[in-house]
Amino acid sequence: MKTKYPEILPILFAVFMASFNCVVAQEKTRSSESTTEDAQPFVQQFTDAEEVEYEFGIRIHCSGGYAQNTKVNAPIPILWPEQEVELYEETKSNNIKKISIKKLGKTASIMAFVVPRLNNGDYAEAIFRYRITRRSSILPNDTVQFEFPKRLTGKLKAYLKPSPYIDSRNKQIVAIGEKLFAENKDLPAWDQVEAVYSWVRENIKYKFDTQPHTCAETLAKGQGDCGELTALFIAICRSQGVPSREVWVPGHSYPEFYLADETGKGHWFPCQIAGQNHEFGEILEDRPIIQKGDRFKTPVSTKTKRYVEAGLSSSHSTGRLQAEHLMRKVGEK
Template sequence: MTKPTFTLAAFLAALLCLASAPRAKERASSPAKKSAAHDDSNAANAGDSSADEGKEVDDKPARPAKPGAIKPGVSPDPAVQLLEPRTYRLKIVAKVEAPEDAESRNVVVVAPVPMDWPEQRARLIGSPKVTPGAKYSETVKRGQCATMKFTVPLIPAGESAGVELLYEITRWRMEFASPTEDLTLPHGPPPEVRDQFVKNDAPGLEMKHPKIVGLTRELEKEHAGENAWERVKGFWQWTRDNVEFKNGDFRGALFAIEHHCGDCEEMSALFVSMCRLSGVVARSVWVEGHNYPEFYLLDSQGRGHWIPAQVVGPPWFGEMTEYRPIFQKGDRFYDPFQRQYVRYTPQTMKADGKVKPKFTVEHLILADSDINGPTYENSRE
């Protein structure tokens, strides 16, 4: 049986200690090993703020919220409480370097950027710093993700081009605070995310495999007669109790069942798969270095609520103490360069030329305290 290595009470106590401590010097925290913000490592990767010396930082006031945007600290869903906010800065640097002996032409870069969610405020500070001659734009897919597009017609041999963005991020702890006994299954997903729930499986969910279908039906029988909340909690508990945390490349929901191990991606994929097979709308939430699922249920008034769960680490169900920036929500995104659907919006680049240029995207979290939270590894008895 799994057992979290860090209790919620201990974590909240640590938060109180941090709140009362003097402000520390800003430090830069680079993302974990997976470039698309989905590694479970809890290392802060902190460095001295001098790493930013020599780079101009635009310190203009943050842009005001757009009309109709979420007010900081005010939940648009009265059933979800937003508590204990933390604010910090996130710097994103995308860079393309042409080979020493060849120019790069018609360069196009696409990458996810943070956007507003009920539990997150993302404000761009100043304007994007773009290489002269390049173009920059952003696209927002409501309820799913925001992406940046950076284009430059020519990068001479041995030179580079890029864009630098600086955001102010505010994240809130979430807690579902309404009665759960009357929650029911929705007739379908909200309109803004409907294209995430097509007949074809999302990559890695493997919902048609007999082993995943069989496990779901077995758990449905075990929780027959219980309300929707308890049914979903049964999927969550089985995943936590039967899948041991082991970090690695993404291998899918089926791998978690067959090998009884996986990291946050396998465990979230398994939970989401079982929920969807049982008629529960569910999706993955992708934050810097981690992901976790959330599910969607209706209350007695027919109002829908997105409710978070943590399948690895602290036993949070209906609550989430997570402060790292959210980059996207969902499990099925179209990659325009590969021309296929992928599990998350990738950081990707294409260019014309004899030799492919070097492409990097760096995330630097500038915070005066550790926003990574507790370890997300489970231990087994």
């Protein structure tokens, strides 16, 4: 008599393997979920705080006639993770009734006021004095964890668009970006962005200039100041989908770039594009931050500007108005 067991063995084996594969798949899913849950968001580290007193304001003078209803604004510092601000004194001339503080989004603020009338020889002045506690960013211990963000909010997408003198859609800029990222595509995201930083520093010589230039002009000259090196780094990063922005401090500017950690949380990292030291993802900077970003509109101007500069406008004027923007340490002249 022949047994029928050999005929059912393949069926039993198939059932066993199906069950085994299901268990393995479940374990992999649990392991993946556990890894994601165990990942901790990156926490930016800073140096010890330093306190300094700064004054921000504007002084205007009228000559050769008069000016009516003159609107005036000037940038002031605001709170950032690396900066705390305390307004401890406010002074103004008698022809200014009230000074208001207006936010320009979440990355800059201005003082704003109106001078009803200025006659020949008159002046108006407003000054805010601040105690500013400033810290510098420290380089992360593990930079491999960072990656290009998978999703960008509308606010972050704004840091991919061109800005005044930051022409990220210029064909030459795009070509440079494509080449750099293609050459370094197998490297971590951090290293790919650092390749842009190194390229700008190696190919553009630092030279101070009183006039702003576009990125294309900077490339043609092969030289530029801190603002132009910053603009070029930002433009190349933006051309390849990496959010970047400018940071303005008194007498200087530098860029920040945006990457996400293992949990998907995004972070801004600074770099000192102009200077002798290689400071990428960290920066030793004690000057107060005036703005972050490079596209602003103020009440006295209809044009989009790269910097929140001091400005004024009058409803009617027969005289000449001169403005002096004040941005200095308390006690400096």
